Amino acid sequence: MPKKIYICGKRNSYSKTDKDATFMRIKEDAMGNGQLKVAYNIQHGVDSEYITWLTVGPQPTDTTTIIPFSKGMENNFKFKYEKIVADAGYESEENYTYIESNNQLAFIKPANYKISKTRKYKNDISRIENMEYNKDEDHYICKNNRKLTVSNIKTSKSKTGYKSEKTVYTCEDCSDCTYKSSYIKGKNWKIPMAERIKNLETSKLFNRQRKDDLERILSKEGCELRMNRSIQVEGSFGEWKQDMGFRRFLCRGKQNVLAKSILLAMAHNVNKLHNKIQSGRTGTHLFPLKEVA
Structure with missing residues (x-):
């Protein structure tokens, strides 16, 4: 048992046939039911359509990858990027704080960005986003015009060691509230x-x-950067799968997977350079936003 715990380390699982790999829920599944499969989390850093940095890790989610990815890139480059553009899966207070402390700007799509546009979300009176906030007195006002004041401050620690502080607001009086069933959800017998x-x-x-x-992401610059993230970063994985026909690692071990990924990235960059030369786009970095007529 101690040997198995040592092999697993900070992970929740590992494969007996490849001890560096971790069980993850893969989107591409023949059964369409999110079965667990042995996999590696591969991250691409893309600039001007070229893969400039990549990592191979055991993290089952993307949230904890952005900080070690950025540190590894800065340790090997002679510069650091001023803007970090990422998808909603990378949003967290820890990542925001790290990017700010590193004098960089985050262009990360919020995790609730899509759902926040729905009518159901906007009409949900139990959400803190839909309540009036009094900044001077530090309290929220519910739909029944009752105050929710600070009752406690909680400190939590993530798996990576990051400490966050959360403020708890409690309603002054919920008795005889006509909106109570809408405010308080979940069963507590x-x-x-x-x-x-x-x-x-x-x-x-x-x-x-x-x-x-x-x-930032709703500005014109933010829209352009997010569009290019979708085209360039997601496109790099798409070219691996579709153009190169690469869909599965046949080697085992993190170092072998990393070496294979680097070779694929080099081939991707050579193909990209050739295509840009042929199309006369060697001096371009971003695809422009389409003008709306």
Whole structure:
């Protein structure tokens, strides 16, 4: 057992046939039911359509990859990028804080970006985003015009060691509230609905970071960078799979997978350079936004 724990390390699982690999839920599944498969998490850093940096890791999610990815890139490059563009899977308070402390700008799509546009989300009175906030007195006001004041401050620690602080707001009086069933969701058989009180738990730092980031990604520059992320970064994986016909690693071990990925990246960059020369786009870095007529 101690040997197995040592092999697993900080992961939740590992494969007996490839001890460096981790079980992950893969999108591409023949059964379409999200079965677990042995895999590696491969990350691409793309600039001007070229893969400039890549990593191979055991992380089952993308959230914890951006910081080690950025550190590895900066340690090997003689410069660092001023802007970090990433998808919603990379959003977290820890990542925002690291990017800010590193004097960089984050262009990360918020995890709730798509759902926040729906009517159901905007009409959900239980969400903190849909409540009025009094900054001077630091309290929220619900639809029934009752105050939710600070009752507690929680400190939590992530698996990576990052400490975050969350503020808990509690309603001053939830008795005889006509909106109670809409505010308080979930079943708690120990406490009757009549005795339950509305609580909100939120991170002030994360709220400010997400708000600033949202303003950036909605700007013209942000729209252009996000569009190019979809084309260039997702396109690099698409070219591996479709153009090169590469869909599965046949080697085992992290170092072998990394070596194979580097060779694929080099081939991708050579093909990209050839295509850009042929089309006269060697001096271009970003695809322009289409003008709306």
